[in-house]
Amino acid sequence: MLRALGLTTAAIGLLSFVSIAQADPLAPTGKWSAYQGGSATTPPMGWSSWNSFATDITEAKIMGVADALVKTGLAASGYRYVNMDDGWWQKRRQPDGRIQIRIAQFPSAAVGSAEETSFKPLTEKLHAMGLKAGIYSDMGRNSCSQAYSPGVPNLAEGSVAEREIGLYGHVDQDIALYMKDWGFDYIKVDGCGLRAFTADNPIVKSGQFRELTPLIDGWNINTTDVTAVRNLYTEVGTALARYKPNGDFIFSLCAWGSADVRSWAKDVGSISRTSDDLSPHWVRMLYNFDTAVTRPLYAHPKSWNDPDMLYVGAGDFDGDHLTEARSHFALWAIINAPLILGNDVRTMPKALLDIVSNPAIIAINQDPAGNQAVLAYDAQDIQILVKTLASGKKAVAVFNRGLAAVDADLTAQHLKYAADKDIVLTDLWTKKKITFKKETKLALAPRQTLIFEAEGTRQLQNGLYLSEMPGSVNPAVDGVQIPQPDPTLFRSQPWGGTHGNGAHPQYAGWGGAQADYTPFGQSLRVAGESFDSGIGVLANSRLEVRNNGAKTFTTEVGIDDSSPDKTHPVSFAVYGDGKLLAQSKPTRFREKAETLAVNVKGVKIIELVARNDATPIMQPTVVTWGNAALTK
Ligand code: GLA
Numbered sequence: 001m002l003r004a005l006g007l008t009t010a011a012i013g014l015l016s017f018v019s020i021a022q023a024d025p026l027a028p029t030g031k032w033s034a035y036q037g038g039s040a041t042t043p044p045m046g047w048s049s050w051n052s053f054a055t056d057i058t059e060a061k062i063m064g065v066a067d068a069l070v071k072t073g074l075a076a077s078g079y080r081y082v083n084m085d086d087g088w089w090q091k092r093r094q095p096d097g098r099i100q101i102r103i104a105q106f107p108s109a110a111v112g113s114a115e116e117t118s119f120k121p122l123t124e125k126l127h128a129m130g131l132k133a134g135i136y137s138d139m140g141r142n143s144c145s146q147a148y149s150p151g152v153p154n155l156a157e158g159s160v161a162e163r164e165i166g167l168y169g170h171v172d173q174d175i176a177l178y179m180k181d182w183g184f185d186y187i188k189v190d191g192c193g194l195r196a197f198t199a200d201n202p203i204v205k206s207g208q209f210r211e212l213t214p215l216i217d218g219w220n221i222n223t224t225d226v227t228a229v230r231n232l233y234t235e236v237g238t239a240l241a242r243y244k245p246n247g248d249f250i251f252s253l254c255a256w257g258s259a260d261v262r263s264w265a266k267d268v269g270s271i272s273r274t275s276d277d278l279s280p281h282w283v284r285m286l287y288n289f290d291t292a293v294t295r296p297l298y299a300h301p302k303s304w305n306d307p308d309m310l311y312v313g314a315g316d317f318d319g320d321h322l323t324e325a326r327s328h329f330a331l332w333a334i335i336n337a338p339l340i341l342g343n344d345v346r347t348m349p350k351a352l353l354d355i356v357s358n359p360a361i362i363a364i365n366q367d368p369a370g371n372q373a374v375l376a377y378d379a380q381d382i383q384i385l386v387k388t389l390a391s392g393k394k395a396v397a398v399f400n401r402g403l404a405a406v407d408a409d410l411t412a413q414h415l416k417y418a419a420d421k422d423i424v425l426t427d428l429w430t431k432k433k434i435t436f437k438k439e440t441k442l443a444l445a446p447r448q449t450l451i452f453e454a455e456g457t458r459q460l461q462n463g464l465y466l467s468e469m470p471g472s473v474n475p476a477v478d479g480v481q482i483p484q485p486d487p488t489l490f491r492s493q494p495w496g497g498t499h500g501n502g503a504h505p506q507y508a509g510w511g512g513a514q515a516d517y518t519p520f521g522q523s524l525r526v527a528g529e530s531f532d533s534g535i536g537v538l539a540n541s542r543l544e545v546r547n548n549g550a551k552t553f554t555t556e557v558g559i560d561d562s563s564p565d566k567t568h569p570v571s572f573a574v575y576g577d578g579k580l581l582a583q584s585k586p587t588r589f590r591e592k593a594e595t596l597a598v599n600v601k602g603v604k605i606i607e608l609v610a611r612n613d614a615t616p617i618m619q620p621t622v623v624t625w626g627n628a629a630l631t632k
Contacts, residue, residue: 025477026542028607030578033267033544034474035303037241037251040270042366043304044186044250044338046081046134047074051280051309051342055087055145055154059106059122068345070129077357078366079341081186081250082126083134086145087154090117091162097170099177102154123183134186134250135178138166139232140193140212147196150203160210166193167236168212175239179249188252189236191216191259194229216258218506221483229259233268252306252338257291257507260483266298266474271306271338274507276494278308280315282447283492285328286401290489291507292335293385296372296470296515297535299336305372306338313343313352322351326429327399327449329355333365334387334397334451336372336471360428361451364395370471373397374515376414380490382406382444384414386454388468394454396425400444401490411439413532416468417456425452463550463631465533467515472546475513479538479610481617486510488521511620513537518560524624526558526593531626536560537610539570539621545606550630553600556593557584557610563622565589568612570623572596576603593626600630 047065049057066082069075090100093115101109101117108121123133138144141164145152156163167174167189178184195216197204204211215232217223233253240249251269255261256276265272274291278284292305299305310332311317317325332339341356364387373387373395381402387395394415398408412419425434428451434440442450466473487510491503511519518524518536525531534555535543547553557572569586574596581598600606610623 026540026609026611028542028575028578028609030575030605031544032474032546032605033476034300035267035269037237037247038270038302039248040250040304041301042368042370043336044081044271044340045078045362045366046083046132046186047079047341047345048083048085048134048309049087050085051311051314052344055149055152057084057087057105057154059108062122063125065345066126066129066131068348069131072345072348072353074341074345074353074357075131077359078362079339080130081132081134081340083136083186083188083340085136085188086143088136089143089156089165091156091158092165092170094159094161097173099165099174105154119182119184127183132185133183134188135182135184136188136190137174137178138190138193139168139236140191140197141166141168142193142197142209144190144192146209147192147203160208164210168193168232171235171239175236176243179240180243185248186250186252187240188254189233191229191255194232195258216255218256218258219504221258221260221485224259226260229255230264230268233265237268257505257509262295262298262507262509262512263478263480263483266300266303270302271304273306273308275307276506278311279495280311280317281492282316282324283490285311285316286490287492289331289335291486291505291509292337293375293383294486294488294514294517294521295509295512296335296374297473297475297513299370299372300471300474301370304336304338307332307335309340309342310356311342312356313348319349319351322355323445324447325352325355327447330361330397330449330451331399333361334373334385334395336365336370339365358428360453364389364428364451369469371468372470374467374470375517378517378521382408384408384410386415388464392458396452396454398442398444398450400446400448403446405446406444408442408444409439410442412437412456415454415456416459416465416533417454418459421457423454423456425454427452460629460631463629466535466545466625466628466630467533470515472548473535474544475537475541476544477540477542478511478513479541479620480511481620484510511538513541513543518562518622518624519620520562520622522560522562524626525561526556526624526626527561527590529593529626531556531624533629534624534626535628536622536624539568539610539612539623540617541610543608545608545630547600547603547606547630550632551599551601552597552631553606553629554595554597554631555628556595556626558587558591558593558624558626559589560622560624561590563589563620565619565621568621570610570612570621572623573609573611574598575607575609576600577605593624
């Protein structure tokens with residue numbers, strides 16, 4: 001073909017070289033590749049029907065909550081998305097496939113004959129109240145309630161084809177209807193239709209539902225078709241861009257941490273679930289929190305980790321458990337989780353309203369720099385999380401996970417502040433101030449989270465460590481070749497109960513890039529030299545860094561002492577807007593870290609590439625970008 005076009009052999013050679021070079025995922029692109037669609041410049045805030053009503057939803061309930069959001073002042077505090085979850089579908093009309101709404105539950109959707117339903121009146125009402133409207137669908141042909149909850153109210157009705165209300169095979173048609181014609185601003189796309197409708201499932205065998213060869217294996221990443229799942233969700237993103245050309249939408253992916261979403265969802269949608277459903281139990285909150293807390297580098301303005309909706313107001317987080325409710329809320333806020341309430345706002349006790357309306361904590365979550373908090377101290381009983389704010393100040397949460405009262409030492413080092421200068425903490429619940437130098441001891445009640453704003457003298461005075469600005473660092477390629485479940489998660493029994501032989505996390509995040517830790521949760525150390533600050537990542541990775549006006553990038557690079565692979569040398573390269581700025585010599589295990597210092601004045605995107613020549617990869621090589629920092 002190329003020859004038929006009259007190209008010479010040399011030109012063909014050049015073309016194939018170019019296409020090989022383009023295929024190299026470590027080749028610099030000069031671009032920021034994480035998701036830029038949609039409107040989630042800060043984590044979305046709002047309410048969802050699921051935790052209070054499950055599929056038993058009606059227009060009266062939805063509008064009642066919408067009214068309450070306005071009357072309580074929650075809307076003014078930022079909770080503006082009103083999201084309908086599962087339970088609104090009547091059927092997919094045949095033969096044209098247009099989706100119909102349950103008009104018995106949603107009277108305003110009856111805009112003509114029973115065949116002509118529309119949510120436009122509902123979204124217009126919400127918009128007129130200054131609110132936004134959210135809808136729910138599934139990536140497969142069928143929904144989660146159809147898969148797992150026979151007998152619940154409001155399941156879709158009719159023939160097998162009429163009950164296929166999911167997006168599969170209808171992406172363009174449904175997204176146009178929901179987002180353009182009906183005017184929704186938010187869509188959550190669940191994944192049960194891609195995992196549950198196996199040939200041997202009794203609901204498929206009995207002929208109630210069509211088989212869909214599962215693309216997601218909830219139990220095993222190895223038998224999940226990651227590319228196919230990614231392609232389907234990408235198709236939705238493309239349709240959203242087509243039908244919401246002004247970009248005013250939120251695309252919420254709900255694949256519960258399966259299908260290796262850690263590595264790609266940040267490139268595809270606005271928020272992505274990192275775990276299975278939260279329930280109103282303390283231990284379940286720990287599990288969901290753990291799936292997101294070590295992933296600050298995977299959260300950026302317009303694409304956030306989603307450990308699921310808030311359960312403030314129920315079970316272990318109800319009005320009789322205010323310590324737990326405060327912890328849950330403060331933790332979600334500081335890790336930049338979407339703040340989506342799940343309680344019935346119409347009947348909300350004042351004490352709970354005060355928690356979720358706390359303006360200082362909301363401001364931490366909505367801080368424009370978009371830095372998810374980084375773990376400054378990590379243990380099974382206590383964790384200290386620090387988040388760098390746009391103002392340069394910090395937010396810090398000290399979290400007692402356990403049932404015993406404990407003391408925690410908060411040090412200047414945790415905050416990356418100078419130890420010999422005053423540090424001032426402001427408690428965001430009580431407004432009380434604590435001033436200290438070097439360190440202070442904090443008493444924590446069982447399950448308590450103290451959350452402060454902190455001001456002090458920065459150790460690095462004229463810039464930021466990259467680990468302080470994870471919202472501007474994107475692991476475009478994180479080097480994980482064999483995704484594995486994260487063994488450090490707190491594993492509580494799943495919502496289905498203690499069937500089977502244990503709780504197996506789906507979140508294949510183990511080995512992903514980490515701020516101030518190695519990808520396997522160790523301290524950063526190269527040839528005996530420890531680094532309190534830095535990025536830990538596997539070799540054969542490429543990190544994109546947004547430069548916000550800094551002049552110099554400096555780092556000390558080497559193979560980490562904890563690296564499983566000790567034989568293959570690694571070379572480190574720094575690019576500025578696609579051009580090579582500096583390169584290390586190939587470095588070996590136990591060799592001293594090499595300093596790289598480059599001028600990045602005027603550079604927009606810096607790329608950090610660590611390569612080794614190990615093929616096939618038998619063991620991962622852990623590398624450290626020690627003290628990686630941008631300075632003025
Ligand atoms: C899944 C999701 C939940 C909710 C239900 C609805 O379980 O993870 O958040 O949307 O489906 O059926």
